[in-house]
Amino acid sequence: MPKPGDILFYENYKFDDGSKKDKLFVVLNNADVDTPCLVLITTSQSERYTGVKQGCNQAQKVFYVPKTCGEWFQLDTYIQLPRIFEIPTGELLDGKFKHIISIKSSISSECLAQLKNCLKKFKDDVSERNWKPIFHS
Numbered sequence: 001m002p003k004p005g006d007i008l009f010y011e012n013y014k015f016d017d018g019s020k021k022d023k024l025f026v027v028l029n030n031a032d033v034d035t036p037c038l039v040l041i042t043t044s045q046s047e048r049y050t051g052v053k054q055g056c057n058q059a060q061k062v063f064y065v066p067k068t069c070g071e072w073f074q075l076d077t078y079i080q081l082p083r084i085f086e087i088p089t090g091e092l093l094d095g096k097f098k099h100i101i102s103i104k105s106s107i108s109s110e111c112l113a114q115l116k117n118c119l120k121k122f123k124d125d126v127s128e129r130n131w132k133p134i135f136h137s
Contacts (some may be wrong), residue, residue, distance in 0.1 A: 001031065002037050002092065003110040005032060005106045005107045005109065006027040006030060006103050007025070007026055007027075007073075007104045007105045008026075008103060009027040009101065009102050009103075010022065010024070010082055010101050015088075016033065016102060023041060025039035025087075026102065026112075027118075028133075029036065029133040031133075035133050036089055037086070037098070038084050038133060039087060040063075040084060040085070040115075041045070041079075042078065043077070043084060044073075044075040044078070044081050045078075046078070048078075052078070054069060055118070056121070060079065061081045063078070064077075064078055064119035065077045065078075065079065065107070065111065066078075070107065070108060070111065072106070072108075077090050079115060081119055082125040084126060085102070094098045111131055116134065116135070119134070
């Protein structure tokens, strides 16, 4: 079961426009059968994020993790905020995604805390349904 900070590798993730590409997601909550696994999508496409600094970049709606920051990402990575994706936990448990989604690694607890603190700046953009499992409020 994924836990907060885990990095999920999603093979051939289907985007809204129908295109598919392997993607990495960062897990935000402890999911259970009644709570979906809440994740943020990442990108290594830097052209949108010129001039960002490591960590929270509120104006660009991104949390930047340079590849030199840890061993979690092989490329400079931008965790996109505040759009939260839901992966039904039941589907993760029953093996439907067994060969599609896997846990690749985990970010450090310090990096996860910084990411969550950054996400708090977008409280008005996150549904209450998703806010509570992430922040236990």
